[in-house]
Amino acid sequence: MEIDVNTIQARLISDSGEEAGPPLDLPIDVDTKQLELICNALLKNEEQTPYIFFINDDEVKTTVKDTLTSKNIDVENVLNIVYQPQAVFRVRAVTxxxxxxxxxxxxxxxxxxxxxxxxxxxxxxxxxxxxxxxxxxxxxxxxxxxxxxxxxxxxxxxxxxxxxxxxxxxxxxxxxxxxxxxxxxxxxxxxxxxxxxxxxxxxxxxxxxxxxxxxxxxxxxxxxxxxxxxxxxxxxxxxxxxxxxxxxxxxxxxxxxxxxxxxxxxxxxxxxxxxxxxxxxxxxxxxxxxxxxxxxxxxxxxxxxxxxxxxxxxxxxxxxxxxxxxxxxxxxxxxxxxxxxxxxxxxxxxxxxxxxxxxxxxxxxxxxxxxxxxxxxxxxxxxxxxxxxxxxxxxxxxxxxxxxxxxxxxxxxxxxxxxxxxxxxxxxxxxxxxxxxxxxxxxxxxxxxxxxxxxxxxxxxxxxxxxxxxxxxx
Amino acid sequence: MPQNEYMERHRKLYGRRLDYEERQRKKEARAPKKRAKMARELRGMKAKLFQKQRRNEKIQMKRKIQAHEEKKVKKQAEKVEDGALPTYLLDRGIQSSAKVLSNMIKQKRKEKTGKWDVPIPKVRAQSDAEVFKVLRSGKTKRKAWKRMVTKVTYVGENFTRKPPKYERFIRPMALRFNKAHVTHPELKATFYLPIIGVKKNPNSAMYTSLGVITKGTVIEVNISELGLVTQTGKVVWGKYAQVTNNPENDGCINAILLV
Structure with missing residues (x-):
C-alpha cells in the first residue's frame, strides 16, 4: 500500500493504556529518535529515558511510515502509538x-x-x-x-x-x-x-x-x-x-x-x-x-x-x-x-x-x-x-x-x-x-x-x- | 468339640500346675530331638508334607535373622557417582554421551601427515594378485588389461562409469558397501553409519583411490546422528574409523571410531 498523506493523527499511549498527551499531528516520516524526544517532552521527564514504540504490537524500527506501509494500517483514524520505557542504563554484551x-x-x-x-x-x-x-x-x-x-x-x-x-x-x-x-x-x-x-x-x-x-x-x-x-x-x-x-x-x-x-x-x-x-x-x-x-x-x-x-x-x-x-x-x-x-x-x-x-x-x-x-x-x-x-x-x-x-x-x-x-x-x-x-x-x-x-x-x-x-x- | 472354654475357666479358677514352667521348658528343649526323630521315621506322603512345611519354616527363620542383622549394621554412606547432572536432567534417563573427541587442531595435523594412532597398526599386505582378478577381453580373449576388484569397495554417489569397453577396473555391485557398523570406543556403543569415503588403504595408494576396503583401512563415516559437537558448537559431521574385520569374508564392515 502506498501512503500519500504527509501527516497522521497519532496518540502516544503507555502499555497500561494511559495517554501521554492530546493527539498530535505527526509528519509521517517521523523516526524513533524524534518520537522519543516528543515522548520525553510530553511526559516532562527530567532525564531523557529511552523508549521503544509499537503500532498494533509491531515495533517501530526506523520510521512510522515504514511500519505503516508494511502492515497496511489505516492512516485516516487516530493512530495509537504505544510507548514502552527502557532501562536508563545499558549493559554491554559479553564478548x-x-x-x-x-x-x-x-x-x-x-x-x-x-x-x-x-x-x-x-x-x-x-x-x-x-x-x-x-x-x-x-x-x-x-x-x-x-x-x-x-x-x-x-x-x-x-x-x-x-x-x-x-x-x-x-x-x-x-x-x-x-x-x-x-x-x-x-x-x-x-x-x-x-x-x-x-x-x-x-x-x-x-x-x-x-x-x-x-x-x-x-x-x-x-x-x-x-x-x-x-x-x-x-x-x-x-x-x-x-x-x-x-x-x-x-x-x-x-x-x-x-x-x-x-x-x-x-x-x-x-x-x-x-x-x-x-x-x-x-x-x-x-x-x-x-x-x-x-x-x-x-x-x-x-x-x-x-x-x-x-x-x-x-x-x-x-x-x-x-x-x-x-x-x-x-x-x-x-x-x-x-x-x-x-x-x-x-x-x-x-x-x-x-x-x-x-x-x-x-x-x-x-x-x-x-x-x-x-x-x-x-x-x-x-x-x-x-x-x-x-x-x-x-x-x-x-x-x-x-x-x-x-x-x-x-x-x-x-x-x-x-x-x-x-x-x-x-x-x-x-x-x-x-x-x-x-x-x-x-x-x-x-x-x-x-x-x-x-x-x-x-x-x-x-x-x-x-x-x-x-x-x-x- | 469342647463345650465352652472350660480349660481356660479352670486355669483362671485354680491356676496352672506348679511345675508347668519347668515342663514347658523341658518340652521345648526336647522338641528338636523329637522333630528330628519324626523326620527320620516318617515315610511316604506324610514325609513329603512334613519336609515341605519344615522347609518353609526354615526360610522364614532365616529371613527373620537377616532382617535383624540388617538393623544392627550401620548403613554405609552412598558412594558419590561420576557424571554429575543438573536437577533438570536427573530424571530424564540420559545416556552418557561421549566427550568432545580430540580437538580439531590435533586432528588436522594428523590428517596432513596421514598418520593416525590406529587400533590395528600392522596390516597384512595384500598383493595385487589377491585383490585383482584379470579379465580377458577382445574377440579372441587375447587382451588382459581389464581388472576386477575382488574386495569390498566403496563407490561414491557421484561416480559415473566410463564406457564399459574402456573401463579398466571393474568394481562389482555385489561388493559395494555404503554403510558400516562403527563402534565408539568410549561409549561402547555401535552405530550403523553411512560411509563418506575411503581415507587410506595402507596397502597402496591405488587401493585408496579405488575405494578398496580391507582390514585396517581408514574410512570416513558420517557421525552427524551421534550428535557430537566441536568446541565451537558445530555438529561434527565426518570422523575417521578403522576397519577391524575382513569385509570380503564377513559381508559387513565393522570399524572402530578413531578418537
Missing part, C-alpha cells in the same frame, strides 16, 4: 572469556551470583561448593561437607548467606566471607532437592527462612538460624521441580504431577491449584523474580555499594519500593513451562490460565521473565529460545542458532540481551532489539549446564560438564 577457572573435580551443576554482584558460588558433582573471588577471578573458598552432588545454590537476598542442597537431600548454609558453614545441617528431605527459594527481603530483612522443593513431593520451610523444619507443605503427588517464594506472602510450586500450586507462607495452607499442563511442569518464573532476587540492591542507582552503612529498615523500604513498582496491586503473575512443549501464563488471583503459549517443538526446560517484566524467554530442547510478550503471552520471536538442546537462559539487567547455554558446548548472547544472535561464545569443551548474568550486568559466569568455570565480560 570474550576473561578467565577459565579450574578447581572443581567434577561437572559444575549450579552457579549463582550474589544479589550485590560481589560474590559467585558454584556447586559441583565433586560434592563441594566453591566461592570465587570476582576481582582477581580466582578460587577463594572451598566449602566441603556435602556427601553427594551439590545440585542447588541459592543466595539469600541480603547476600550474606548461601544455601546449598545436595543429592542426598541435605541443606547447608554457608558464610561467603570465610567459607564456613553457618548453623546446623538441615536434614529431612528423603530425596534430593530441586530448588531453593529464600524469603523475600521486604518481608523479613533478617533472611531467616527459606523454602526447599524436594524430589520426595514435599516443600519444606526451614528456619536457618535454628536449623529446623518449620513447615512441610504437602499436596503434590509427584516430585516438585521448582519453588518460588513470592513477594506477597505466597509460595508457588511446580511439580511433575502436572500442576502448579500456591501456598500461603505463614500457615502453609494450600490456596490454589493451577492445572492445565498435560505433562511434567519443569520450571516456574514469577514476574517479580528479578526484584526479589536482588532485593534492595539496584544494579545502577547505588554504584558505590554503600549498603553496609545503611540501616536494615531503610534497605527494606528500598526493596519494598522496588517490589511495588513491579507488582503494584499485589497480584503476581507467573509462567510455567512443561514437558508438553507449552508454557502457561497464570495470575495468582485466578484459577484459569491467561494464555497457553505454544510453538516449541520439544521439552521446554527453562523460562525467565526479563528484569523489566516486559518479555519472557523460554529455552527448549528443540534447540531454540523463544520470546513472548509478558502482558498477554503473545509470541514475539524465535531465536535459532544452537545446534543442540538449550538448557538455560539468563537475562541482562537492562533486559536488552539474554544469554543461553546449551548442550552444544556454547553460550550465545541474543539481542532483543534485532531478535538475532549478538555474540557467540565458544570455549567450553562440553555441555554447559549453568549460566548466570551478574545482577549489575558486568559479568557472565558459566559452568558445565568440562569442570571449569568460565567468566565472560565485555
Amino acid at each position: 570474550r572469556c576473561t578467565s577459565s577457572m579450574p578447581g572443581h573435580a567434577e561437572a559444575v551443576v549450579a552457579l549463582s551470583f550474589s544479589p550485590n554482584s560481589l560474590h559467585l558460588a558454584s556447586g559441583s558433582g565433586d560434592t563441594t561448593l566453591r566461592l570465587w573471588d570476582l576481582t582477581t577471578e580466582t578460587p577463594q573458598f572451598t566449602c566441603t561437607g556435602h556427601k553427594n552432588w551439590v545440585l542447588v545454590v541459592s543466595w539469600s537476598p541480603d547476600s550474606k548467606k548461601i544455601a546449598s542442597a545436595c543429592k542426598s537431600g541435605e541443606l547447608k548454609i554457608w558464610d561467603p566471607e570465610n567459607g564456613k558453614q553457618i548453623g546446623k545441617t538441615m536434614t529431612g528431605h528423603k530425596k534430593w532437592i530441586n530448588s531453593i527459594s529464600w524469603e523475600p527481603y521486604h518481608i523479613n530483612p533478617e533472611c531467616r527462612k527459606l523454602a526447599s522443593a524436594g524430589h520426595d513431593n514435599d516443600v519444606r520451610i526451614w528456619d536457618t538460624v535454628l536449623g529446623t523444619c518449620v513447615k512441610i507443605l504437602s499436596g503434590h503427588t509427584a516430585a516438585i521441580t521448582s519453588v518460588k517464594w513470592g513477594g506477597t506472602g505466597f509460595i508457588f510450586t511446580s511439580s511433575k504431577d502436572r500442576t502448579c500450586k500456591m501456598y500461603r507462607a505463614d500457615d502453609g495452607v494450600m490456596c490454589r491449584t493451577f492445572s492445565g499442563h498435560s505433562h511434567w511442569v519443569n520450571n516456574l518464573t514469577l514476574n517479580t523474580d528479578y526484584v526479589l532476587r536482588t532485593g534492595p540492591f539496584h544494579p545502577v542507582y547505588d554504584k558505590k555499594k554503600s549498603y553496609k552503612v545503611k540501616e536494615k529498615e531503610e534497605l527494606r523500604m528500598m526493596a519494598l519500593e522496588r517490589f511495588q513498582s513491579v507488582c503494584p496491586n499485589d497480584i503476581e503473575s507467573f509462567v510455567s513451562c512443561s514437558d508438553d512443549f507449552t508454557l502457561y501464563l497464570w495470575r495468582s488471583d485466578q484459577k484459569q490460565c491467561i494464555t497457553r503459549m505454544t510453538g516449541h517443538q520439544n521439552v521446554v526446560n527453562d523460562v525467565k521473565y526479563s528484569p523489566d517484566v516486559k518479555t519472557i524467554a523460554s529455552a527448549s530442547f528443540d534447540k531454540t529460545v523463544r520470546l513472548w510478550r509478558a502482558s498477554d503471552g503473545g509470541f514475539i520471536a524465535v531465536l535459532r542458532g544452537h545446534v543442540q538442546a538449550v538448557y538455560c537462559v539468563a537475562w541482562s539487567a537492562d533486559s536488552r540481551m539474554l544469554v543461553s547455554s546449551s548442550k552444544d558446548s556454547t553460550l550465545k548472547v541474543w539481542s532483543l532489539k534485532t531478535k538475532k544472535l549478538a555474540q557467540e561464545l565458544p570455549g567450553h569443551a562440553d555441555e554447559v549446564f549453568a549460566v548466570d548474568w551478574a545482577p549489575d550486568g558486568s559479568k557472565v559466569a558459566s559452568g558445565g560438564k568440562d569442570k571449569v568455570l568460565k567468566m565472560w565480560a565485555y
Whole structure:
C-alpha cells in the first residue's frame, strides 16, 4: 500500500493504556529518535529515558511510515502509538572469556551470583561448593561437607548467606566471607532437592527462612538460624521441580504431577491449584523474580555499594519500593513451562490460565521473565529460545542458532540481551532489539549446564560438564 | 468339640500346675530331638508334607535373622557417582554421551601427515594378485588389461562409469558397501553409519583411490546422528574409523571410531 498523506493523527499511549498527551499531528516520516524526544517532552521527564514504540504490537524500527506501509494500517483514524520505557542504563554484551577457572573435580551443576554482584558460588558433582573471588577471578573458598552432588545454590537476598542442597537431600548454609558453614545441617528431605527459594527481603530483612522443593513431593520451610523444619507443605503427588517464594506472602510450586500450586507462607495452607499442563511442569518464573532476587540492591542507582552503612529498615523500604513498582496491586503473575512443549501464563488471583503459549517443538526446560517484566524467554530442547510478550503471552520471536538442546537462559539487567547455554558446548548472547544472535561464545569443551548474568550486568559466569568455570565480560 | 472354654475357666479358677514352667521348658528343649526323630521315621506322603512345611519354616527363620542383622549394621554412606547432572536432567534417563573427541587442531595435523594412532597398526599386505582378478577381453580373449576388484569397495554417489569397453577396473555391485557398523570406543556403543569415503588403504595408494576396503583401512563415516559437537558448537559431521574385520569374508564392515 502506498501512503500519500504527509501527516497522521497519532496518540502516544503507555502499555497500561494511559495517554501521554492530546493527539498530535505527526509528519509521517517521523523516526524513533524524534518520537522519543516528543515522548520525553510530553511526559516532562527530567532525564531523557529511552523508549521503544509499537503500532498494533509491531515495533517501530526506523520510521512510522515504514511500519505503516508494511502492515497496511489505516492512516485516516487516530493512530495509537504505544510507548514502552527502557532501562536508563545499558549493559554491554559479553564478548570474550576473561578467565577459565579450574578447581572443581567434577561437572559444575549450579552457579549463582550474589544479589550485590560481589560474590559467585558454584556447586559441583565433586560434592563441594566453591566461592570465587570476582576481582582477581580466582578460587577463594572451598566449602566441603556435602556427601553427594551439590545440585542447588541459592543466595539469600541480603547476600550474606548461601544455601546449598545436595543429592542426598541435605541443606547447608554457608558464610561467603570465610567459607564456613553457618548453623546446623538441615536434614529431612528423603530425596534430593530441586530448588531453593529464600524469603523475600521486604518481608523479613533478617533472611531467616527459606523454602526447599524436594524430589520426595514435599516443600519444606526451614528456619536457618535454628536449623529446623518449620513447615512441610504437602499436596503434590509427584516430585516438585521448582519453588518460588513470592513477594506477597505466597509460595508457588511446580511439580511433575502436572500442576502448579500456591501456598500461603505463614500457615502453609494450600490456596490454589493451577492445572492445565498435560505433562511434567519443569520450571516456574514469577514476574517479580528479578526484584526479589536482588532485593534492595539496584544494579545502577547505588554504584558505590554503600549498603553496609545503611540501616536494615531503610534497605527494606528500598526493596519494598522496588517490589511495588513491579507488582503494584499485589497480584503476581507467573509462567510455567512443561514437558508438553507449552508454557502457561497464570495470575495468582485466578484459577484459569491467561494464555497457553505454544510453538516449541520439544521439552521446554527453562523460562525467565526479563528484569523489566516486559518479555519472557523460554529455552527448549528443540534447540531454540523463544520470546513472548509478558502482558498477554503473545509470541514475539524465535531465536535459532544452537545446534543442540538449550538448557538455560539468563537475562541482562537492562533486559536488552539474554544469554543461553546449551548442550552444544556454547553460550550465545541474543539481542532483543534485532531478535538475532549478538555474540557467540565458544570455549567450553562440553555441555554447559549453568549460566548466570551478574545482577549489575558486568559479568557472565558459566559452568558445565568440562569442570571449569568460565567468566565472560565485555 | 469342647463345650465352652472350660480349660481356660479352670486355669483362671485354680491356676496352672506348679511345675508347668519347668515342663514347658523341658518340652521345648526336647522338641528338636523329637522333630528330628519324626523326620527320620516318617515315610511316604506324610514325609513329603512334613519336609515341605519344615522347609518353609526354615526360610522364614532365616529371613527373620537377616532382617535383624540388617538393623544392627550401620548403613554405609552412598558412594558419590561420576557424571554429575543438573536437577533438570536427573530424571530424564540420559545416556552418557561421549566427550568432545580430540580437538580439531590435533586432528588436522594428523590428517596432513596421514598418520593416525590406529587400533590395528600392522596390516597384512595384500598383493595385487589377491585383490585383482584379470579379465580377458577382445574377440579372441587375447587382451588382459581389464581388472576386477575382488574386495569390498566403496563407490561414491557421484561416480559415473566410463564406457564399459574402456573401463579398466571393474568394481562389482555385489561388493559395494555404503554403510558400516562403527563402534565408539568410549561409549561402547555401535552405530550403523553411512560411509563418506575411503581415507587410506595402507596397502597402496591405488587401493585408496579405488575405494578398496580391507582390514585396517581408514574410512570416513558420517557421525552427524551421534550428535557430537566441536568446541565451537558445530555438529561434527565426518570422523575417521578403522576397519577391524575382513569385509570380503564377513559381508559387513565393522570399524572402530578413531578418537
